[in-house]
């Protein structure tokens with residue numbers, strides 16, 4: 001790996017924390033971005049060697065101050081950036097407020113690119129790497145996860161464009177595409193679904209059309225969260241992306257991601273739609289509301 005530190009955004013929990021822990025355990029200096037004193041304390045309790053920086057990736061002043069902060073934390077340079085910070089907005093597209101859709105893109109897409117633009121001169125100087133944490137949701141869009149999937153499709157497109165734009169400058173761009181892993185994203189997503197459902201007035205068309213499905217989705221999210229493996233395999237894929245002499249352009253991580261990529265994502269649209277419709281019916285039946 002190149003000399004210098006690695007910056008990991010969204011290091012307070014889940015995948016970002018696992019990457020930070022993994023890299024520091026290998027002796028790599030990690031500039032770990034967090035938001036708030038509680039997150040800082042939590043990070044340092046878990047990874048004392050991490051170098052925390054306060055950063056909201058959607059906050060223009062934070063982003064503008066980042067290159068100088070990175071330089072101060074790591075005078076020997078910046079070897080790589082792991083663009084990990086993200087959140088998931090889900091729900092029926094008919095009902096997702098524009099502000100929520102905007103928030104999804106502000107964090108998962110525009111914020112990630114703002115960090116990339118701000119740190120590109122430092123990465124160019126080290127001939128370093130950008131690693132983006134995409135998702136299998138960037139390869140296949142599932143019902144009721146439209147905003148999240150759209151953001152990960154967009155991130156994948158940006159990573160594909162950037163990879164070629166900066167290749168001649170000696171900069172590598174790699175996309176990691178995990179399946180489901182245990183993190184706080186599931187609870188946050190569930191809370192968003194609950195807020196959306198609470199906004200439906202009783203007996204309104206959205207309540208009738210989507211209410212039962214949203215309640216069933218809540219159960220499904222809890223189930224995925226309970227069963228999802230811990231995110232160390234994602235950290236391992238990031239390590240390979242950072243250290244391989246010839247890194248792959250993308251790394252799928254997790255059995256579910258591989259399964260989806262090799263099956264569902266390859267089906268013709270009509271077949272894939274049918275599979276999703278069967279799944280939704282089964283989900284409804286499990287709550288006693290389906291046919």
Ligand SMILES: NC(=O)c1ccc[n+]([C@@H]2O[C@H](COP(=O)([O-])OP(=O)(O)OC[C@H]3O[C@@H](n4cnc5c(N)ncnc54)[C@H](OP(=O)(O)O)[C@@H]3O)[C@@H](O)[C@H]2O)c1
Nearest residue numbers: 010012013014015035056057085086135180181183184185
């Ligand atoms: N878990 C999965 O199954 C899975 C699968 C595929 C891809 N991913 C992707 O993996 C990445 C990490 O997610 P996770 O699952 O580890 O979820 P997580 O535990 O909720 O972590 C998300 C991280 O992003 C940070 N963040 C959110 N908004 C931010 C902002 N505006 N500025 C700076 N930081 C912000 C959070 O900070 P706060 O604590 O301050 O909110 C947190 O540190 C995301 O890009 C997600 O889409 C996750």
